[in-house]
Amino acid sequence: MKIAVLGGGISGLTAARRLRSCGEVTVFEGRDRPGGNIRTDDFDSCRVEWGPNGFLDNSPPTLELVAELGLTERLVQARSKAGRRFIFRQGRLRELPTKPPLFLLSSALPLLGRLRVLLEPWARKPPRGEETVFDFARRRIGRSAAEILVDAMVTGIFAGDPHRLCVGAAFPKLKTLEARYGSLIKGAKGRGFGPTGTLTSFDQGMEVLIDALAEDIDLRTGAELSTIPSGFDHIYCALPASRTAALVDGELAKLLRKIPTAPVAVVALTFDHLPQIPDAFGFLVPGNQGLRILGTLYDSSIYPGRAPADRRLFRILIGGRRDPSAIDLNDQKLLQIALGDLRKAWGRTPDPRSHRIFRHPLGIAQYELGHQDLVRQIHAASPPELHLIGSSYHGVALNACIDEARNLPLPGSPPVS
Numbered sequence: 458m459k460i461a462v463l464g465g466g467i468s469g470l471t472a473a474r475r476l477r478s479c480g481e482v483t484v485f486e487g488r489d490r491p492g493g494n495i496r497t498d499d500f501d502s503c504r505v506e507w508g509p510n511g512f513l514d515n516s517p518p519t520l521e522l523v524a525e526l527g528l529t530e531r532l533v534q535a536r537s538k539a540g541r542r543f544i545f546r547q548g549r550l551r552e553l554p555t556k557p558p559l560f561l562l563s564s565a566l567p568l569l570g571r572l573r574v575l576l577e578p579w580a581r582k583p584p585r586g587e588e589t590v591f592d593f594a595r596r597r598i599g600r601s602a603a604e605i606l607v608d609a610m611v612t613g614i615f616a617g618d619p620h621r622l623c624v625g626a627a628f629p630k631l632k633t634l635e636a637r638y639g640s641l642i643k644g645a646k647g648r649g650f651g652p653t654g655t656l657t658s659f660d661q662g663m664e665v666l667i668d669a670l671a672e673d674i675d676l677r678t679g680a681e682l683s684t685i686p687s688g689f690d691h692i693y694c695a696l697p698a699s700r701t702a703a704l705v706d707g708e709l710a711k712l713l714r715k716i717p718t719a720p721v722a723v724v725a726l727t728f729d730h731l732p733q734i735p736d737a738f739g740f741l742v743p744g745n746q747g748l749r750i751l752g753t754l755y756d757s758s759i760y761p762g763r764a765p766a767d768r769r770l771f772r773i774l775i776g777g778r779r780d781p782s783a784i785d786l787n788d789q790k791l792l793q794i795a796l797g798d799l800r801k802a803w804g805r806t807p808d809p810r811s812h813r814i815f816r817h818p819l820g821i822a823q824y825e826l827g828h829q830d831l832v833r834q835i836h837a838a839s840p841p842e843l844h845l846i847g848s849s850y851h852g853v854a855l856n857a858c859i860d861e862a863r864n865l866p867l868p869g870s871p872p873v874s
């Protein structure tokens with residue numbers, strides 16, 4: 458059996474590995490290297506990620522894949538000091554509490570906002586039908602927490618707009634907690650609200666995983682497709698939905714075009730010494746706080762070995778669903794925005810010693826109102842030999858992409874609904 462996999466991102470490469478047992482697999486990747494959003498580069502003696510800086514180590518399919526590839530020994534967990542996270546509110550950075558009881562003392566939210574969160578168990582019942590992430594959060598924990606904390610969370614994961622994302626599609630666990638326990642606080646008791654795993658990467662960065670996956674497969678790079686390749690019994694298409702739309706016709710193309718993405722530009726900066734900036738994971742900026750940057754990752758604090766001992770590496774994210782045209786700004790302008798906003802958050806800051814700018818025009822898929830229904834219609838409109846997979850449909854996190862690709866229906870099984 459001949460199988461084509463379209464797209465050499467994490468979804469396509471993981472799928473190709475699973476499909477090898479069924480026949481002859483060829484992967485078509487448009488760029489000159491595989492990995493999609495994942496790419497690790499060296500610059501100014503630092504190791505920098507273009508896109509994802511890791512995954513949570515709580516997903517068995519990812520850990521199994523890593524073990525199969527012989528990479529377990531090369532896993533690196535985020536340092537404990539990367540547990541500190543900040544939020545920019547009213548002109549300064551405020552630390553987020555690491556334990557729920559400390560929340561009442563934290564200045565992450567104004568006092569009334571913090572007290573309102575405590576009323577969460579008595580929130581109104583969910584409306585019939587879908588709800589945006591913002592409406593869900595406002596109903597359960599109040600406007601202030603929705604505008605500050607939840608807005609920042611949505612930025613950190615989707616670079617998205619909480620007024621458009623569908624809570625059931627983008628954060629299904631929150632809906633499950635509500636349905637099962639009637640309250641997020643009751644449901645999360647003892648477990649906290651945050652992710653339960655530890656952020657994890659590899660000794661030489663995320664591209665280690667891509668390099669290992671790309672070994673031993675028939676990978677055609679520089680193969681930008683404008684039609685579905687012929688001569689294959691099955692096609693597993695792991696392109697962003699808007700790219701898949703360009704390869705198919707009619708109703709299916711129309712449906713696929715309805716799944717938007719949030720473009721993201723990443724400005725990586727290195728500084729000599731910056732003792733006034735504490736080691737931390739980084740900070741996020743809620744949309745209503747007057748900065749253009751979405752947030753900053755303190756990369757050299759998160760993992761060991763990403764920068765020489767006397768140097769700091771940061772990545773500033775700009776763009777996203779609410780500011781999509783930012784990705785078209787030239788390097789100089791992006792650098793100026795990044796530095797200007799950093800100085801508003803950090804105070805007086807010297808010029809960086811070096812910078813690099815990465816652009817992700819297709820960025821991160823957005824699961825907006827109507828997404829789940831749209832995905833059902835897309836699967837129903839796809840011919841049986843065309844299998845649509847990847848981050849556009851069932852989860853944008855690397856763990857979700859790997860989980861989906863490792864549990865794919867093999868050729869001949871009924872399509873995913």
Ligand SMILES: Cc1cc2nc3c(=O)[nH]c(=O)nc-3n(C[C@H](O)[C@H](O)[C@H](O)COP(=O)(O)OP(=O)(O)OC[C@H]3O[C@@H](n4cnc5c(N)ncnc54)[C@H](O)[C@@H]3O)c2cc1C
Binds near residue numbers: 468695854
């Ligand atoms: C800046 C940023 C930071 C992120 N951080 C994290 C994080 O820390 N943790 C996390 O879990 N997730 C993170 N994500 C999300 C995660 O990176 C993505 O959801 C995931 O990598 C998507 O993988 P994919 O294989 O589905 O798609 P992609 O990575 O988009 O791969 C699709 C591939 O298809 C190729 N392609 C497109 N069109 C064609 C064509 N016509 N012909 C041939 N090939 C084509 C592309 O070149 C690409 O290689 C981040 C995303 C971004 C942008």
